[in-house]
Amino acid sequence: MKQRTAPDLFEPGLFDGTRFYDVFAWYRENEPVSWQHPAGEPEGFWSVTKYRDIVAVHRDTARMSSTKGMRLGSTESAVAAVANKMLIVSDPPDHTRMKRVLIQPFSNEVLARAEEYVDQVVADVVATAVRNPEPDLITHLARIPTDVICAIMGIPQSDWAWIGAKTTEAFESPSEVQRIMANGDIFKYFTDMVSANRRTATNDFISGLTARHDGGTQLTDEELVFNLSGVLAGGNETTRYTLAALTHQLAEHPDQWRRIAGGEVVPADATEEGLRWSVPGMHVMRTTTETVRVGDVEIGPGQRVVTWIGSANRDPEMFDDPDTFDVGRSGNRHLSFGAGRHICLGSRLARLEITAYLRALRTMVSTIGLEGEPRYNGSNFTWGLNELPVVLRA
Numbered sequence: 001m002k003q004r005t006a007p008d009l010f011e012p013g014l015f016d017g018t019r020f021y022d023v024f025a026w027y028r029e030n031e032p033v034s035w036q037h038p039a040g041e042p043e044g045f046w047s048v049t050k051y052r053d054i055v056a057v058h059r060d061t062a063r064m065s066s067t068k069g070m071r072l073g074s075t076e077s078a079v080a081a082v083a084n085k086m087l088i089v090s091d092p093p094d095h096t097r098m099k100r101v102l103i104q105p106f107s108n109e110v111l112a113r114a115e116e117y118v119d120q121v122v123a124d125v126v127a128t129a130v131r132n133p134e135p136d137l138i139t140h141l142a143r144i145p146t147d148v149i150c151a152i153m154g155i156p157q158s159d160w161a162w163i164g165a166k167t168t169e170a171f172e173s174p175s176e177v178q179r180i181m182a183n184g185d186i187f188k189y190f191t192d193m194v195s196a197n198r199r200t201a202t203n204d205f206i207s208g209l210t211a212r213h214d215g216g217t218q219l220t221d222e223e224l225v226f227n228l229s230g231v232l233a234g235g236n237e238t239t240r241y242t243l244a245a246l247t248h249q250l251a252e253h254p255d256q257w258r259r260i261a262g263g264e265v266v267p268a269d270a271t272e273e274g275l276r277w278s279v280p281g282m283h284v285m286r287t288t289t290e291t292v293r294v295g296d297v298e299i300g301p302g303q304r305v306v307t308w309i310g311s312a313n314r315d316p317e318m319f320d321d322p323d324t325f326d327v328g329r330s331g332n333r334h335l336s337f338g339a340g341r342h343i344c345l346g347s348r349l350a351r352l353e354i355t356a357y358l359r360a361l362r363t364m365v366s367t368i369g370l371e372g373e374p375r376y377n378g379s380n381f382t383w384g385l386n387e388l389p390v391v392l393r394a
C-alpha cells in the first residue's frame with residue numbers, strides 16, 4: 001500500500017460497501033495495533049487488526065473484560081444494568097456459570113433433533129423464493145433464522161413476525177432511544193413468558209434452562225430474561241447476513257456456484273467460506289483490567305480494545321489469497337464466531353441453517369441471478385447486506 005498517512009477507520013460511509021478492507025490492510029501492514037479517537041467520541045480506544053493479535057485478545061479473558069460492553073457505541077448505564085447477568089457482557093465466574101446452562105440447548109446432541117425442522121423451514125423458504133420472487137431476496141431469507149430460533153425457544157408462532165421486527169429495531173435502528181425502547185419491549189416480552197412458565201411449565205426451552213442440573217448453576221429470573229434476549233438477538237440478525245452474503249457471492253461467481261451445484265464442493269466447506277466472507281460481527285470490544293501487551297504495544301489498565309474480525313478474516317498471514325471467494329478453501333480458520341470463552345453460543349445452529357440452505361439451493365435452484373445493486377447496512381458492528389436484488393431460478 002502506498003498511502004503514508006493512516007486512513008480514517010471512521011470516515012462516514014466506509015461500511016456502506018467493502019472499501020474498509022483496504023483500510024484494514026493498511027493498518028495490518030503499517031500499524032497493526034493503533035490508537036483511534038473518532039471525532040465526537042468522548043474516549044479513544046486501541047484498534048487491533050492482525051489475526052494473531054485478535055486471537056490473543058479474545059483468549060485473554062483474565063485481563064480483557066467484557067463487563068464494560070463488547071461493542072463500540074453502547075450506553076454505559078445500559079451495559080451496567082446487564083453486566084455479569086448477560087453472557088456476552090460477563091466475565092468469569094458468572095460467565096462460566098451461565099454458559100454452562102445456556103450451552104445445553106445448543107449442543108450437538110440437542111440440535112441433532114432440530115435438524116429435520118431446520119431442513120423443513122429452509123426448504124419452504126427456498127421453494128417460496130423460487131415460486132414468488134421478491135425484489136429483495138432478504139424478505140425471504142430473513143424467515144430462516146427467525147423461524148428457527150423462535151421455534152427452538154418455544155415462542156408462539158403468532159409472535160414470530162413481531163419478534164423478528166423488534167430484534168432488527170433493537171440492533172439496527174439509527175436512533176439510540178429507539179434501540180433501547182425495542183430492547184425494553186423484548187425484555188418485557190420474556191419477563192411475561194418466564195413468569196407464565198413458572199405457572200404452566202409448558203415452555204420446554206425455558207423449563208430446561210431453569211431445571212437444576214449440577215447443583216449451583218441455575219439462572220436467576222433476571223439472568224434468564226436477559227439471556228433469552230441475548231440468544232434471540234444472536235440467533236436472528238447475524239445468520240441472515242451470512243445467508244445474504246453467500247447468495248450474493250454465488251450470484252457474482254457462477255463458477256463457485258457450479259462447484260457446489262455439481263458436487264465438487266460440499267455445503268459444509270462452502271458454509272465456512274460464507275462465514276469468513278460475511279463477518280456479521282465486524283468488531284468486538286474488551287476493556288483491560290491491567291497492563292497488557294498486544295502485538296508491540298503496551299496497553300495500560302482501563303483501556304478499550306477493539307478487535308476487527310473482518311480484518312482477521314482477510315489476514316494474508318492466515319489465509320492464502322484472502323480476497324478471493326473460494327468455496328472449497330481448506331483450513332478455513334475464520335474468526336467470524338470469535339474465539340476463547342465468549343466464542344459464539346449459536347455457532348452450531350448457524351452452521352446447521354447455512355448448510356441446510358446450500359443443500360436446498362443445490363436441490364431446487366439452477367441459477368442465482370443478480371438483478372440490481374445490493375446495499376450494505378453501513379454498520380461497523382453487525383455489518384451486512386440489507387437489500388439483495390437476487391432471483392433464484394429453478
Ligand code: HEM
Nearest residue numbers: 070087088234235238239281336337338342344345346350
Ligand atoms: C452467522 C451467525 C453468527 C455469527 C457470525 C455470530 C458471531 C458471534 C461472535 C463474534 C460472538 C463473540 C462475541 C464476543 O466475543 O464478545 C458471538 C457470541 C454469541 N452468540 Fe453468536 N453469532 C452467530 C449466530 C448466533 C446464533 C444462531 C445464536 C443463537 C443461539 C448466537 C448467540 C450468541 C450468544 C448468546 C453469544 C454470547 C456468547 C458468550 O459470550 O459466551 N449467535 N456470536
